[in-house]
Amino acid sequence: MTDNESTTGDGTNAAPGDAEPLAAPARLDQVPDPAQRQDLPLPESDPGPRRSPKRRGRWVVAGIAIGAAVAMAVTGVVVLVTRDGGPDHPSTWDPTVAELVPFVEDEKGASFEHPVSVVVLDEAQFKERVSVDDELTDEDREEIDQDEAMLRALGLHGGEGSLVDQVDTYMTEGTAAFYDPDDNEIVVPETSPGNVAAQATLVHELTHALQDQLGQLDDADTSDAQAGLEALIEGEAEHVQTAWIEELTDAERDRLAEDEGDTADEVSGELEDVNPALIALFTLPYTVGETMVSMLDDANRLDDAFDDPPGSTADLLDPLRWLDPVEAVEVEAPTLGEGEEQQGDDAVLGAHFLYLMLASVLEPSDALDAVSGWGGDQMRFYRTADGADCLRASIVGVTAEDTSRIGDALESWVESRPDGAASTSESGGLAHLDACDPGTTPETLTEEMAHVPAFRAELVSLFVESGANLEAATCAATDVLGRLPMDVLMAAESSSNDEDRIREAVEAAVRSCTG
Numbered sequence: 149m150t151d152n153e154s155t156t157g158d159g160t161n162a163a164p165g166d167a168e169p170l171a172a173p174a175r176l177d178q179v180p181d182p183a184q185r186q187d188l189p190l191p192e193s194d195p196g197p198r199r200s201p202k203r204r205g206r207w208v209v210a211g212i213a214i215g216a217a218v219a220m221a222v223t224g225v226v227v228l229v230t231r232d233g234g235p236d237h238p239s240t241w242d243p244t245v246a247e248l249v250p251f252v253e254d255e256k257g258a259s260f261e262h263p264v265s266v267v268v269l270d271e272a273q274f275k276e277r278v279s280v281d282d283e284l285t286d287e288d289r290e291e292i293d294q295d296e297a298m299l300r301a302l303g304l305h306g307g308e309g310s311l312v313d314q315v316d317t318y319m320t321e322g323t324a325a326f327y328d329p330d331d332n333e334i335v336v337p338e339t340s341p342g343n344v345a346a347q348a349t350l351v352h353e354l355t356h357a358l359q360d361q362l363g364q365l366d367d368a369d370t371s372d373a374q375a376g377l378e379a380l381i382e383g384e385a386e387h388v389q390t391a392w393i394e395e396l397t398d399a400e401r402d403r404l405a406e407d408e409g410d411t412a413d414e415v416s417g418e419l420e421d422v423n424p425a426l427i428a429l430f431t432l433p434y435t436v437g438e439t440m441v442s443m444l445d446d447a448n449r450l451d452d453a454f455d456d457p458p459g460s461t462a463d464l465l466d467p468l469r470w471l472d473p474v475e476a477v478e479v480e481a482p483t484l485g486e487g488e489e490q491q492g493d494d495a496v497l498g499a500h501f502l503y504l505m506l507a508s509v510l511e512p513s514d515a516l517d518a519v520s521g522w523g524g525d526q527m528r529f530y531r532t533a534d535g536a537d538c539l540r541a542s543i544v545g546v547t548a549e550d551t552s553r554i555g556d557a558l559e560s561w562v563e564s565r566p567d568g569a570a571s572t573s574e575s576g577g578l579a580h581l582d583a584c585d586p587g588t589t590p591e592t593l594t595e596e597m598a599h600v601p602a603f604r605a606e607l608v609s610l611f612v613e614s615g616a617n618l619e620a621a622t623c624a625a626t627d628v629l630g631r632l633p634m635d636v637l638m639a640a641e642s643s644s645n646d647e648d649r650i651r652e653a654v655e656a657a658v659r660s661c662t663g
Contacts, residue, residue, distance in 0.1 A: 236332050242266040245334070245350050248392075252354045255388045264357045265333035266350075274337040275320040281312060294491060297537035297585040298529060302505050303565065304425040306591035314422045318430060321418035324411075325349045327356035329365055344400055345407035351392045355385040364454050372498030373476070375432065376458030383437025387445065390438065423591070425504050428598035432464065432500060435602030439609045440470045443618065447471055462499035462522040465601050467608045467622040474546060477524030482540040482580070487533035497527045497541050503601065506557050508593040509564040512600035513629040518557035521550025538584035544577060555579035564592075596638040603637065604629055620661050627657035 241249055241263040253259050269277060284292070292312050299305035325336040325346075334353045339346040359365055359381060368374040396404065419427065440458075444450040449471065456473070458464060463473040481494045499522035506515035525543040532538060543558075545551035551574070558572040558581055569586040572579065604625045611621035629637065631653040636646050 237262045238265055239263070244268070245354060248347065248351055248354055251392055251395075252351060252358060252388060255391050256355065256358050256384075258358060258362055260358055261361045264327075264354075265331075267333050267335045268338055269335065270338050274323075274335070277335060278319045278323045278326065279316055280319055281316040284312065291492070294529070294537060298539055299425070300585045300587070300589065301537065301539055301569070301583040302501070303508055303561070303583075303589070304501075304504055304591075304593065305423055306589055309421060309423075311423075311426075314426055318419065318422050318426060322415055322430075325353050327353045327360070329356075329360045332357075332360075342403075343407050344396070344404040345411065348389050348393055348404065352385045352389045355388045356381070359384070366457075368457075368459075370496045370498075372460050372496040372500075373458075375429075375461050375498070375500065376463050376473075378433040379437035379440060379464050380453055380457045381437075382433040383439075383441035384450070386434055386438035387441045424593050424595045424598045427595060428504060429500070432461070432602070435599070436464045436605045439605040440464065440467075442609065443467075443470050443612070460496075460499060460522070460524075461501075462519065465499050465503060465516065466520045467605060467618060467625075468520075471618065474523070477544050479524045479526040479542050479544055479578070481526045481528050482542050484528065484530050484540070488530045488538075491529040491531050491537065495527050495529075497525045497543070498522075500601075502543070502554070504593060504598060506561055507597045507600065509561050510557060511630070512597050512634070513626065515557065516601065516604065516626070516629070518553050521545040521547060521553060523547075523550065532584070536584045538582065541581045542578045543581065544579070548577065551577060551579055596634055599638070600629065623661035624654075624657040627660050628653050631656060 242265065244266050249260065289312070296305055296311045299311065305311060325334065327334050334350065334357060336346065336350065336353075356365070365381065366377065368377045393401070393404065441450060441453075444453050458469075458473050460473075460476045462476075463469040476496075484490060499519040502522065502525075503515050503519045506518055510518070523544045523546040525541055527539055527541040529537070529539050543551070543554055545554055555572065555574045558579055562570045562572045562581075565583070566586040566589065568584075570581070570583040572581050574580065607625035607628060608618070608621045611624050612618060616624065632649065636642070636649060639646065642650065
């Protein structure tokens, strides 16, 4: 079978884009437990065959200052720095990774130009290396205070707990290893000899090192486009790591599950108080990226994708855009009125941020439907004459109908906000949003709601593996989401009654999407 072929339900081969009869996944247990494919485990979930979180480099929380402040504090810009006065790399591979290098090169289809260093730190040293708190200046902290106000305005930060403290907790407790392109080195914490999970993580980070040497660790123009590029970068690293895991013996896989299970319990407890929106923003490149990369690889288009990467988070959330990204529309920044003073730079809100906002008040399937037609936006932060911190955004859909659907969803979101805290309108072919910081409010977004896009991506993958083309698989996966309540979709364990409901929903979705 060639790389661009897939097996259909009757055993014949077809290219991924060919129309095929849609079938339900062969086994009920193929419907994924959302916690098992998440880099950070959901609280009270069975860790299962989870892989520990990996962090390569730049993190963008939003198109606001913390995206730059935190990113620079962690690893700096994603470029390879050549040092003056000597080589910037070792002459031979560290024994820790030497046996893994050929596998990564084979999977990636490219060779390393030179070895990279592997730095092993004890737990305290490693946490100090990834911590963001000590690296922030007073100016950074002032900007982050404003960022907290902006997240409160969007309904994504209830105001409890410092945002920088939460990011620092996430980085120090949720980072298994990282590749630092500035120092041309892989940095890992000490582990016990023979730790299979640690080896799997090294495969992931070696993939990043090779991407770096191929010039694929670029920066995008906006934070939303950067998230699209990160999904391609992290998705491929996850894809290569999964291929390595698939070649393990049964005994090695048992050890992997044991290693990761111990980590999952520990990390889950440490991250209980971290904002679900932050976790979703950090993990999207992993949870959706690997599935997207698998589709691109099956279609023999992965190299092309690195030449022309996804330009927005909308290209990640909508599976129909994985193979055919839609170029984002340039939207003019909203104007400010008398007494309104701009704060910081203009930014892109993006489809993922918009989904997280809407999912806190709408059914997640409805929120996904609304953002699937995102075409572009521009957001401006400002302070009113009364001292309130606010934002104003103008959003356009791919079509006029898409714009109207986004506008309708925003109306529902505005109705959920405290009186006077937000408003929305439509004019000039755009949906407009104004939102101000209402102070401390309850957080309504849960990790389960935030994880629905990744869960749908998994369902799409399963339907494709069963013989469906991407369009039919997306239809069926979306249909399933609309037929089942969140507690059934996201349960770590299902009762026999819930299993019957899942089976019936899948079968009904198949019938609906095959006419």
